[in-house]
Amino acid sequence: IAGITQAPTSQILAAGRRMTLRCTQDMRHNAMYWYRQDLGLGLRLIHYSNTAGTTGKGEVPDGYSVSRANTDDFPLTLASAVPSQTSVYFCASSPGGVNEQFFGPGTRLTVL
Amino acid sequence: AQSVTQLGSHVSVSEGALVLLRCNYSSSVPPYLFWYVQYPNQGLQLLLKYTTGATLVKGINGFEAEFKKSETSFHLTKPSAHMSDAAEYFCAVRLSTGNNNDMRFGAGTRLTVKP
Numbered sequence: 001i002a003g004i005t006q007a008p009t010s011q012i013l014a015a016g017r018r019m020t021l022r023c024t025q026d027m028r029h030n031a032m033y034w035y036r037q038d039l040g041l042g043l044r045l046i047h048y049s050n051t052a053g054t055t056g057k058g059e060v061p062d063g064y065s066v067s068r069a070n071t072d073d074f075p076l077t078l079a080s081a082v083p084s085q086t087s088v089y090f091c092a093s094s095p096g097g098v099n100e101q102f103f104g105p106g107t108r109l110t111v112l
Numbered sequence: 113a114q115s116v117t118q119l120g121s122h123v124s125v126s127e128g129a130l131v132l133l134r135c136n137y138s139s140s141v142p143p144y145l146f147w148y149v150q151y152p153n154q155g156l157q158l159l160l161k162y163t164t165g166a167t168l169v170k171g172i173n174g175f176e177a178e179f180k181k182s183e184t185s186f187h188l189t190k191p192s193a194h195m196s197d198a199a200e201y202f203c204a205v206r207l208s209t210g211n212n213n214d215m216r217f218g219a220g221t222r223l224t225v226k227p
Contacts, residue, residue: 004155035217040121042202042217043156090155098163100146101215103155 002026004104006091012110013081021076021107023091031094032074033058033101034066036087043090049074050096081111114139114205118218126226131175131190133221135203138184145186146204147177150220156202162186173197198225 007022025032030051035043035058045058049068063085065077074093078085088108092101119134137143144163148156160171167179173196177188186203203218 040219042116042219044217045215092156098144098161100158100161103148103157105155106153 004091004093004102006089006104006107008107009105010108010110012112013078015082015111016080019078019081019109021078021089021091021109023074023076023104024072025074025091025093025102025104026072027093027095027102028071029093029095029102030071031096031101032068033092033094034064034074034076035090035092036060036085037090037106038087046076046089081109083111085109086111114143114207114214114216116203116205116216116218118201118203118221120221121219122222122224124224124226125193127195128192131188131193131197131223133188133201133203133223135177135186135188135218136184137186137203137205139205139207141207144206145177145179146206146215147171147175147186147188148202148204148217149173150200150202152199159188159201193223193225195225195227198223 004025033048034046044060047066049055052071090106091104094101117136146161147159150156162179170176175190200220200222202220206215
């Protein structure tokens with residue numbers, strides 16, 4: 001059982017380029033999330049999806065978009081990357097209710 | 113909206129000493145509270161959670177936390193630190209009446225364990 005996988009593990013990207021971070025879970029969780037982690041700020045929610053076919057904006061959604069075509073996959077796209085998007089990105093999923101969120105291993109993204 | 117404050121971005125203890133990581137929250141309704149641990153270059157793993165019932169909750173690796181409503185606190189403790197406890201710890205809060213997506217994390221506390 002893999003849980004949540006993220007790809008790539010790390011990436012260096014030129015400013016202005018388009019980039020999609022991939023996230024796949026095999027736990028059949030309804031809800032999925034994208035966070036960015038920055039030193040001193042903890043984790044901040046970018047976008048979420050409560051169920052396949054629906055998405056919503058989190059605390060810091062600008063410059064990012066997501067889609068949820070099926071239960072397992074929740075890709076995050078940076079349409080035109082900027083240096084302030086340099087961060088570590090975590091995908092998470094949850095069955096909902098009182099349950100916790102389960103996290104992937106993260107993607108370290110550097111935008112130059 | 114709910115929020116979380118972790119007092120102390122960095123805590124250092126000696127091996128065998130008590131570990132105390134502080135977390136205070138603000139919430140307009142009864143909260144769900146979580147502690148996560150993050151080891152270097154890894155994702156977050158759940159240590160323990162409080163939803164309802166007993167206010168002292170026990171987690172993995174000998175950690176426990178007590179929900180104190182009067183103090184709006186959910187401090188994490190471990191009686192005796194081990195070298196393997198060195199990691200970053202995050203407190204998180206979610207409203208019990210809100211959406212599952214509305215979880216707020218503290219800024220994190222890095223725990224160092226000295227031999």
